[in-house]
Amino acid sequence: MKKVLVCVSILGSVAAIAQEKDSVNAKNIDEVIVTGYLTKDSQSANKMPLKDIENPQVYNTVNKNVIKEQVVTNFNDALKNVTGISRLWESTGRGNDGGEYYSMRGFSLQPNLVNGMPAFNNGTLDPAGIEVIEAIKGPSGTLYGGSVISYGGLLNVITKKPYHYFGGEVGYVTGTYGLNRVTADVNAPVAKNMFARVNAAYQKQNSFQDAGYSESIYVNPSLKFIANDKLTFYINTEIKKSDAANAPMIFLSRYSPLSFNSIDLFEQNYKKSYTSNDLNIKNSTFNIQAQAQYKISDNWTSSTILSRGNTKTDGYYQYLWDSSNGNEFTRFITKAYGETNTTGIQQNFVGNFNIGSVKNKLLFGLDYLQREFLLGGTGWTGFGTISLINQADTSFQNLNKAAVDNALAGTNQEINTMTAQIYSAYVSDVVNILPNLSAMLSLRLDHFTGNPTAYATEKSEPTTTLSPKLGLVYQPIKDKVSVFANYMNGFQNVEPQLVQFTDQTGNVTGQEVRYFTPEQANQWEVGTKASLIKDKLSVTASYYDIKVKNKLMGTGPDLSQGGEVESKGFEISVVGSPIEGLNVIAGFSSNDSKVVAGDDTYVGYRPEEAGPRNIFNFWTNYKIQQGVLRNVGIGFGANSASELYTLNRAGVGTFAIPSYAVFNAALSYNAEKYSVIMKLDNIANKKYFTGWSTVTPQRLRTLSLSLNYKF
Incomplete structure (x- = not known):
């Protein structure tokens, strides 16, 4: 068998890798092996081929090699390699927004993009089908609109x-808390110019607490058909079904003065789940994308994408609400049903042309998105209380389906359907003013109709929004060092509010529906990028300032748009392989975020969605190159965060979740056809928490063993 070994530390984008492989006569090659950490020159970051060093926007990537080497079995662990991101909420599984919430550059976000198209998920994403995760920083409304982005950035998953x-490759992972995970990745030619690939995974694991589990099956079939030398079709499908018993969120009271002043009581109850395995929730996800790539000429290409997505929730969702007495929480529970359907159509044209001696790279795109939310299930009921001091739970003996169904029998939930339609057009031109100086000029026109969120009781008035983006890049050393600046815009449509008027005795005298203009986020950023040591090491550093305006403030007749938030900070990322056998990922971010205008409850305070002020991530792995220990790898990493203000507002108080540092290590043996990896996470068995007006214990020490075989 003839083999080609590509031992580089820099991986191209998925499209670039495919082109590189296709450029070699596939008939004469049986296997291509690509190794490394870096994923550079992402096409999807700006929807056009653009080198990272000439891109005025910051993005971090995590590729499949990192995921495999770190024995990543969940999406959150993969994101621990991204500079400046932290998880706020674990997946609740609830309808329409039950996926995990993260914070980036001071704003909350969810992973709602797959291959650049909207793809909602009420559960968690499985890493088996992931080629690259892109964390694209800053308000990216110009190219992606306002429906799936955060002002801090977006998460885009690129599939294999x-x-x-x-x-192909098969793998098995076993570990602490009953972890069993089986994966398969099989690729094969199925006809002349047609190729198929299937990635699949089954996983079952218990919680580190006294109850709780998760079980899932994931299948990701994809197809590539080369019709001729100009036209290629891709079809990608993702199917996932999961069943989980999740620990309820523990909410501190948002409206009464805090009755807790330290984390001690929560540490004492660290392994208490306050649930039972009988109260499960099921999530299913189906996404399909069909893409046609057509080479119009040597300088122009066309990309047409159709997507359809469906995600469902069916089961028990519960949370614990602070009783404001420094001890007790009340359990609230519902049997939830929710469904989200999306239809997306996107057409992009990318071309290169000259105006005189000035080179231009132009993107023109059209985008349509229809999103439908369905809310159903039962109503809510209170179901007992728990005490942190004496660890009593008045509902524990009845935490089963029969008792909960009986309590919910008299409740009602009105079935609601909310629909939104978004029509967009955008253009982006990268102008090479000089060989080492370029400018990006971009603009989006976005027309929105329908319900902005799943909970909006009224439809918005039709809204048309303009979103600009400007960038400037200067390369003092061509293709090695660049200095960049950008101005970026993001926006979100605001749902109408029903305002009631009352007299002095509190009687309602009238009401009206008020409509609002979209929120606007504007960022300016300056920074530098460097490709060092013969392109083996990538360094990015930047300072940003994001201002958000038009946020709702006040209540009742005083409700208006006058709130403002400012989030600014510094980030530095280092990724690559500076010497043979050594891989490094490191990042540090510092974010200063506060409400600068609006409701006095929040003005001057750091927003609770902003996450920790300082975040550090590090991972390194060295593979021995010679001698009897050749192919043995040793890895070590750390993740740390400063204290987090999970609750922070006037009249209520501030509850700080303590800072933490968690250390991880790995030992591996990597042969040509197989690998064995042992990974130890949270070596010191550290108790630490995250939250967003909640207090959520994180996973304790885990040991995982990964066995993989290539064929």
């Missing part, structure tokens, strides 16, 4: 695509 020869 078929290649031109037979190959």
